[in-house]
Amino acid sequence: MFSLMIVEDERWEREGLVEFLDWQALGIEVIGTAFDGLDGFEKALTLRPDIIITDIRMPGMNGLEMAGRIREQLPDVRFVVLTGYNEFDYTREAIFLHVDDYVLKPVEEEDMRNAMARVLKECELSRSRRQDNERLLDMLQFGARMAAEKRLAELLHNRIDEEQSEQELLAGAEELRADSYDVLVIAPTDSVIREETVRRQIGSPCFLISCEEIPGATAVILPNPGPETVSSETAADLLIKEWRDVLPSLPAIGIGMTAGGLSMLKESYRQALNAAKYGLFYGHGGVITAEWEKKARLRFSKQVGKFLAAWHEMSRQLRLHLLALQEKEVQMQLEAMIKSITDAPGAYVAALLKALIIELSVLADGEGGNKGSIQQLLAMNRLPDMHDYVRNYISDIMHLLEEKKKNKDKYIIDKVIRLIDERYGSGELSLTVLADEVFVSPNHLNTMFKKITGRTVHQYLADIRMSKAEELLRTTKLKVSEIAGSIGMSNISYFCSIFKQEFGMSPGEYxxxxxxx
Structure with a gap:
């Protein structure tokens, strides 16, 4: 069973989320709710939930700011944010805060179930990792190396205080004692890296831990000096010599700057990790040093303004080609956009491509965005995989646009019906508002709507509202005035009159x- 906390400033939505799903059946227990970001932050530190569902826009501290602050204290908490189509700037920010999933408003049961299924898998992985770490603690007596690797995993993955003194960090893991340390991160592309191979090839004392940040990657810590110690560059050369003829492609081996002590090891690990990520993302097998990765970032930062200007223009051209259904030009434009990405960090590229997908989904009224989870794109760590994903996504958009062109009238009426079904509770909904949404005149919309459905827009809206009112009167004890307001009819007298015409009695009598x- 995993624990859940809900953060939402709107009371009815907050209470609705508590009852939204059968959480117990999903293996989830709702342990608390919070009414804004600050309240959520304070309660999270006390309740320590496994999962937090939060709205983005809240007074005071917004959902993303809250998530960032909680992450600092509780790094294993999983976040699902509730966002609207008009909040994609927040969604881009969420990428960098490592938000695990998001659900678009208005929240649909299927979307929430899918999001929770993905997050539960991550929770299970985290719990499994925690359980593995606990088992390692029980095995300390089986060897100093295991104790040392456990301590390294805790240090590098933020599970112990890095401000501790060198003596405190070494307590129970004396095998780690050295004047300095070298760090490698080995990120495989399409093969499994066997620990015994790494230990055998390096030969000298080394400590191996799993890289939680890159699936299948391994970090190698080399104490220096020590008996038969090798440098990080020598260790990398030995591994490349072993793998060059037996693996389909060489792993990316990131190397950080030498750490002057355990207290500096985390920074060296971060450098090696970023270097490995860079190599993996762009398909550079072999050694990638922290200095190389840093220079690449600097090159990109110097021309980022020019790059973004060109990127936005290419995005505009891509949209124009899509709207014109020019398939060849669309593919050529996308290839040029991917080719233009050089030296940019993987997370930055993911943000760009996600933003591109969101922009393109508007061309199909968001329908294309539902065909595949954007989280799938964000989970990718190689540019060719992202390229294939976006190419397939654009192909889906192209097919949707072709269908729209073939069935324009039906498409417009389907959208109007969908809008009415979604917004019948708004008193502002009218023929004029709906016509504006689909970019036609009110008279033309009404004529087209009646031709296809046999009813005017006003009649259809009234029928939907009466149907919803009848259901609420039959199944709830809400006041008539509350039901009238919930279906967008604030004039109670008018509501009662229409209802009586439809059902032959007043709402109260019914x-x-x-x-x-």
Whole structure:
């Protein structure tokens, strides 16, 4: 069973989320709710939930700011954010805060179930990792190396205080004692890296831990000096010599700057990790040093303004080609955009491509965005995989646009019906508003709507509202005034008159009759 906390400033939505799903059946226990970001932050530190569902826009501290602050204290918490189509700037920010998933408003049950299924898998992995770490603690007596590797995993993955003194960090893991340390991160592309191979080839004392940040990657810590110590460059050369003829492609081996002590090891690990990520992302097998990766970032930062200007223009051209259904030009433009990405960090590229997908989904009214989870794109760590994903996504958009062109009238009416079904509770909904949404005149929309459905827009809206009102009167004890407001009819007298015309009795009489049965 995993624990869940819900953060939402709107009371009815907050309470609705508590009852939204059968959480127990999903293996989840709702342990608390919070009414804004600050309240959520304070309660999270006390309740320590496994999962937090939060709205983005809240007074005071917004959901993303809250998530960032909680992450600093509780790095294993999983976040699902609730966002609207008009909040994609927040969604881009969420990429860099490592938000695990998001659900678009208005929240649909299927979307929430899918998001929770993905997050639960991550929770299970985290719990499994924690359980593995606990088992390692029980095995300390089986060898100093295992104790040392456990301590390194805790240090590098933020599970112990890095401000501790060198003596405190070495307590129970004396095998780690050295004047300095070299760090390698080995990120495989399409092969499994066997620990015994790494230990055998390096030969000298080394410590291996799993890189949680890159699936299948391994970090190698080399104490220096020590008996038969080798440098990080020598160790990398030995491994490349072993793998060159037996693996389909060489792993990316990131090397950090030498750490002057355990307290500096985390920074060296971060450098090696970024270097390995860079090599893996761009398909550079072999050694990638921290200095090389840093120079690449500097090259990109110097021309980022020019790059973004060109990127936005290419995005605009891509949209124009898509709207014109020019398939060849679309593919050529996308290839040029991917080719233009050089030296940019993987997370930055993911953000660009995600933003591109969001922009393109508007061309199909968001329908294309539902065909595949954007989280799938964000989980990718290689540019060719991202390229294939975006290419397939654009192909789906192209097909949707072709269908729209073939069935324009039906498409417009389907959208209007969908809008009415989604917004019938708004008193502002009208023929004029709906016509503006689909970019046609009110008269043309009404004529087209009646031709296809047999009813005017006003009649259809009234029928939907009466149907919803009848259901609420039959199944709830809400006041008539509350039901009228919930279906967008604030004028109670008018509501009662229309309802009586439809059902032959007043709303109050109907509710009393239904409640007695």
């Amino acid at each position: 509710q009393e009759l239904m409640q007695r049965q």
